[in-house]
Amino acid sequence: MPRSARTPRTSRTPRTSRKKRSSLANRAIAASAALILGGGGLVAVNVYASAGEGRPSAAPPTRAQNVGRQMSTIDCPDAGNELREVPEQARGEVDRELAAMDTQITDAYRQFADRKEQISQDPGLAENAVLGPLRSKRTASLDRIAIAIAIGRAGERPAGIESLAGCSLRADDNAPGNPGGTGGSGSSGSGDTGDGNDTGDGGNGNNGGNDGGQGGGNGDGNGGQAGNGPQASDFVDIQSVQPNVDRPRQRRGASRGTFTTDCGRNENGKFNPDNVIVAPGVSNGAHHMHDYIGNQANDAFATDDVLANGATTCRNQGDRSTYYWPVLRLQNGQDEADVDADGGGRDQNVGEIQTPSEVTLKFVGSPVGRVTAMPRFLRIITGDAKAFTNGDANANASWSCTGFENRQLKDKYPICPEGSQVVRTFAFQNCWDGRNTDSANHRTHVAFARADGRCPKGFRAIPQLVQRIVYDVPPGPGFAVDSFPEQLHKPITDHGDFINVFDQRLMKTMVRCINDGRRCR
Numbered sequence: 001m002p003r004s005a006r007t008p009r010t011s012r013t014p015r016t017s018r019k020k021r022s023s024l025a026n027r028a029i030a031a032s033a034a035l036i037l038g039g040g041g042l043v044a045v046n047v048y049a050s051a052g053e054g055r056p057s058a059a060p061p062t063r064a065q066n067v068g069r070q071m072s073t074i075d076c077p078d079a080g081n082e083l084r085e086v087p088e089q090a091r092g093e094v095d096r097e098l099a100a101m102d103t104q105i106t107d108a109y110r111q112f113a114d115r116k117e118q119i120s121q122d123p124g125l126a127e128n129a130v131l132g133p134l135r136s137k138r139t140a141s142l143d144r145i146a147i148a149i150a151i152g153r154a155g156e157r158p159a160g161i162e163s164l165a166g167c168s169l170r171a172d173d174n175a176p177g178n179p180g181g182t183g184g185s186g187s188s189g190s191g192d193t194g195d196g197n198d199t200g201d202g203g204n205g206n207n208g209g210n211d212g213g214q215g216g217g218n219g220d221g222n223g224g225q226a227g228n229g230p231q232a233s234d235f236v237d238i239q240s241v242q243p244n245v246d247r248p249r250q251r252r253g254a255s256r257g258t259f260t261t262d263c264g265r266n267e268n269g270k271f272n273p274d275n276v277i278v279a280p281g282v283s284n285g286a287h288h289m290h291d292y293i294g295n296q297a298n299d300a301f302a303t304d305d306v307l308a309n310g311a312t313t314c315r316n317q318g319d320r321s322t323y324y325w326p327v328l329r330l331q332n333g334q335d336e337a338d339v340d341a342d343g344g345g346r347d348q349n350v351g352e353i354q355t356p357s358e359v360t361l362k363f364v365g366s367p368v369g370r371v372t373a374m375p376r377f378l379r380i381i382t383g384d385a386k387a388f389t390n391g392d393a394n395a396n397a398s399w400s401c402t403g404f405e406n407r408q409l410k411d412k413y414p415i416c417p418e419g420s421q422v423v424r425t426f427a428f429q430n431c432w433d434g435r436n437t438d439s440a441n442h443r444t445h446v447a448f449a450r451a452d453g454r455c456p457k458g459f460r461a462i463p464q465l466v467q468r469i470v471y472d473v474p475p476g477p478g479f480a481v482d483s484f485p486e487q488l489h490k491p492i493t494d495h496g497d498f499i500n501v502f503d504q505r506l507m508k509t510m511v512r513c514i515n516d517g518r519r520c521r
Contacts, residue, residue: 073228073486074109074134075170075389076101079142080278082164086440087152092281094148094440097141099279102484104141105167106287106347108134109486112169113228113348131167138165170389224480225331226348229488230413235477238400238414241407248367248453255365257514259463260521263293263314263323265356271327273343274300277379277442277497284342286385288326288349288482293359295322295501304377307501316521318506323361325426325496326385326482327353328471349482357421358470363463365514366430367453371461373507374500379438380446380465382428383495388487394443397494398425402470411492415476422471422479426496430464431455463514465498 080098112119112130119126142161150157223231250256270292279285282300292298297310312320329336329351336353338344365371384394392410399409400423401416408425416422429446436445447456455461473479480489487493502510513520 076167431459
């Protein structure tokens, strides 16, 4: 498939986090200051209006605004999650069709957003002009997937695949994974999973904020610089959250060592909206922009051989692994270089991309025993880019602030006090099935340890990657991660991706270091 000429790669001079705030940022802070109450609550107005838009109107919401809040996004079953068994020879075609289905949703969401006012006057328009055509396209894609799988299985068609074609309009405050809607109490992951499809937190705590529904949700719907989120109710003052981190107790024989690899902060500005794990060979397969550190050859077309020979930003050249995650942007009215590009403005991801002030990549051991080496080219996705509509079964977002990292948020962005920085933590799956470097749904070959620290039956403990990404952004609700357009930039959609390209010698060093209880770099 030819590379899209519209997809930005590495030509942009990277922006770094600024100690001095721009006048726009200061205006945004001033606007948001009115939202912060003594207990950290948020009143319901649109705090994301860029400079020049004026103050939000205090007038009661119109009928159109009410309808807009009732039907804020498009919700479709995630076919990729449901395909547990796909013959190896069919995976390329299946992945391409799944990527096409993501594009179908993106296009339908764009139509829905463009016609939201008309739909508020004529709700039947949503069915006739948006949902009906979307279902037809999905049905055709699912049929092609079924044919590809059937050929690989000598004629056995997957049962019930047609049921995944249905889509509906979902209200922002009814979405799974945001149970409190506009101001929920969050949720917690137990880490108890046998198939890699439960959240787990690897000991980093994923309880949601204890804001008790403080965000009233009576603003203009989906705010944000792009007009599709986030909302004021997606934020909570970290100081109002109770400590909630619960780490498994280390037992005798635990592997207590750590191995840290330094791969920089993406100072060179490598971005693209591809995802070589989920959508290999498809430009803009993610529909949002990723930060990349480590392997510099990573794009949609990177094979294992390409990655093995790629340059790396890692200090130790034995680590050519690739580490990537959605960029974080300031919602400050500023445009980025990708404002007219795929993954950027064309997918409703706008605002000023922030270079992290700090990135730590640490591999840790098991609290109950020794770890074994990861296979080369093992692929791990942690979290769920579609958790807003899928629900939180695979979500693994973990937001906090420096100085408050015993308080982790799953479905809220943190408002950090002056002098504190925003922190994203990704604790990856730490158990492997001992056979596969990937799986049909890119999840079931790895799993989280159970609450007692032990791996599920049939899995073995591997070094657990824990990523800590820190940002120096202005205090207040003025930032968001990139997302699929219909996911509305919700914090619960945060996720990270990793492909192991350690050479054999360095991987052995890592395992020995962790099992021996040493701290190595």
